[in-house]
Amino acid sequence: MKQAGFLRVCSLVLILALSVGCGKSGPQEFVILSGSENESLEPILHEFGEEHDVTIIMQYKGSVDIMRELSQEGTLPYDAVWPANSLWISLGDRLRRVKHAKSIMISPVVFGIRKSLAQELGFIGQEVRVRDILDAIRQDRLQFMMTSATQSNSGASAYIGFLYALLGHPDILTLADLHSPELRQDIQELFAGIHRSSGSSGWLKDLFLTGNYDAMVNYESMIIEANQELVRKGQEPLYAVYPVDGIVFSDSPLGYIDQGEDDEEKEALFQALQAYLLSDEVQETLSRFGRRTGVGGVMGEVDTTVFNPEWGIDVDRILSPIPLPSAEVIRAALTMYQTEFRKPSLTVFCLDFSGSMKGEGAAQLKQAMELLLDQEQAKEYLINASSHDHTIVIPFNSRPQRGWQTVGNDTQELAALLSQIKALAPGGGTDIYTAAQHGLQLMAEMEQLDTYVPAIILMTDGKSEGSFAGFENTWRRFGLDIPVFGILFGDASAGQLEDLARLTRGRVFDGRHDLVQAFRKAKGYN
Template sequence: MSRVMSPVMSPVMSPVMKGTALLSALLLVAACGSAGEPADGPDVLRVLAGSEIKDLEPLLRRAESETGVRVRLTYTGTLDGAEQVASGRADGQQDAVWFSANRYLSLIDGAQARLSTQTKIMISPVVLGLKPAKASELGWDTKPVTWAGIAEAARQGRFSFGMTNPASSNSGFSALVGVAAALSDADGALSADQVSSVTPRLKEFFSAQRLTAGSSGWLADAYARDPRVDGMVNYESVLLGAREPLTIVYPADGVVSADYPLTLLASAPEGKKALYGKLADWLRTPAVQKEIMTGTHRRPIVAGVPPDPRFGSAQLIELPFPNRRSTADELIATYLNQVRVPAEAAFVLDTSGSMQGDRIAALRQALVALTGADTSASGAFSRFRNRESVTMMPFDDAPGSPVPFTVPERDPAPVLGEIRRFAEGLEAAGGTAIYDSLKAAYDRPVAPGHYGSIVLMTDGENTDGSDYAAFEAHYRSLPEERRHTPTFVVLFGESDAEEMRRVAELTGGAVFDARSTSLAEAFKEIRGYQ
């Protein structure tokens, strides 16, 4: 999912994720994301990919020695990637795309014409994984349960779970589609009208959600850090790869599966088509399929590879997926505005003198984009949501006074307008009191029933007030509940990357690099995690 995040995220995560297969994959991305990435060439296949396939990087390096095809991966979010392809912006820049599913992409007008041959590589259903003790307490380890049964237990507060943001990540999107299809009275594909009738039942189900994330891999990591959360809705492959074993619950009424189609772009030049064919054939050879299965826990797509017994023998019913983009979009918007646990987001923003000029202008623009000014699908879904609390905490020599906004449940436009005017009025002057300001953010209580997070954006080193060590000591003295708020740091200008990484690591956040892209991109990316 994360374009901005992928290159920098891994070093932050390394201490946390040590020992997992996912980690090694993420680290490898970091390694080749910046320096070692092949430039274009006659033997290079340029692939726009979802972050889900990062764990195949070691395999793709073997593909290079066995087939002569060098794969250059560029990661992007689901909706973002779909828009790039459908609009034709990927043409000439990429030769193929590889997301966990092409379904949303196929629903966009004009997208079909951009795509050529599709080759499915592997399968993984999106299901629920629970701590074994919790699964047995609920009886779900022995007898079949439906999504309705799971939603009922959620309503009663009998378990909690994490799931990725459906606007940023395919696993969350698939889960949302599946749960909505299963909980609705519709027996065929859901229509936009039916979304509103299933909303009350969706609210019950998602009242048990305690963790969100912009990518499936990060979700698994955040889950591992947070003992309060009983499980995750995630790809079966991620659940099987978790460090602490999970009991996997396959709802009897069905699932939505990812089938990872490696897809040639219609615009790809002749030579690249040949590379595509070689790679696709190689990926479907029984030996490679077996390796995918043992290495990444995904189900093989070709016959002749005996399935791992860990996949279980239950027949998986596939729930119908909408065939209209309007339904998919309505479902995502309903989730964000009405269904999910509302977010409480604090933005700790450097407005010191070094931010003058282009930088403060970029900050204003990045914030304004989140008030609805970015009208692309990925932009529209990253705006401040109905029911969300947003607190702006600009700082210079010292923390400024926090400016709170609460976007109402209906008619968000006036408050979004206020946030926009606030952002447009930001001015840069003075010093840089990073840690006093971050402390101030942590000292504010999180409203009950909200999902709290902090964004820290700074373009330079700390010049005033407490230093990092003082902040760390303060953080460690906070009540347990408060320490669960992650800080997502944005690297910008001359910010101290190492210290920022430590902040993210300490608080269970992540690092987003706006130096190589833009503040607007980084903020949009972070919205998937809030």
């Protein structure tokens, strides 16, 4: 087996060498469009690159962005694609440019629950079903973190698994199933248990490590990585719970993007890379990163410091993943998640309309808000509003200005809000802290705040006046887990926004090159 894998790699390397020797210089760069869950594997790719005198460049995007990139016409700026799941290639590759796709590794999507809580819930050593988890949420015994199903594969996979389980595990999920009133109630109550959300599986894991959280839905490999860090810090690890009636695998396919240029050299390089990743030696290395490499997820002898049975990791049991529905049903399910099923968002937009925003800055800011509030545009990115979302807009300069609020997704109300934003004129100084404090105050005064996924999205283009300490005191006094997602633009201080993000367990998005896309990504986190 090992000899066969070695010979396959050698033969492809020979083909690559011959193509270089026939008058063509070897490619200097090889760009892979990838999900963020592969970031920890970069050392493996760099080793291949050094051996073949090529720079492997990983461009990380969320699953929806990968799908959208693949659907674009014209030449793509990528040589290969490596999403978390084949479904994103199926949904996006309308022009059938992806070829030679093979699964490199697999990782089931699981619940990681603090071990003491898993014990209290009776989940340790037992077969757990999705309805067992739903019962714990209904009894206010469990809250969890999960990525957005419309922005990240781990969230989408978990969501599809939940649908199957709550519908009684049908042979195949249909459009009619999605409109079941019982399903609507069950899935909404399950998602009511979400405490924090994210647009990235890797960032969700990092977020978990920064706060006092009980559980998260993520790849098994991310649970393993989190546990390794928790144990290193002397903290309680997570226990992996595999819902037996709703398991979905991430199959991590690596495919070549055929640009129609008949580039045999680059294609040979891809095949050499793919063979390298599938070789026994590298597959063994991948297992040390917590990735399953056996057929059907069943592995032989493993490193128990990685696949630790004390963490609930079970590599001996055959996991039966659910069958994925058609592309049409997946698209409909994702739309219904965004507009009907998910826990509602409470979003405060703090928008910098100081004097330095005159001209292009204000124009881009208004364009970004149009993308979010115009539901025809928003649905292209699966960030459209639900009927229960609550949106607050606070323009500011050296102090907060009169703002506006709207509830729901009525297109006329959202259009009216957009018109008010477009009528704003920049002027004055900049104080991000007072604006963010004002937004925090409005949230703290709301009844039933726990029925929302709250966030402040703060955009600024200049160095702020005001006091970080004042905001920090207010945030700590309220004791609410409300993140600030900062959007960097113009001459804004990255340090000031990073301070806010670090305090509130938020994140900073760089909008200096594309402000509109930075807003879109930030909105995908709540």
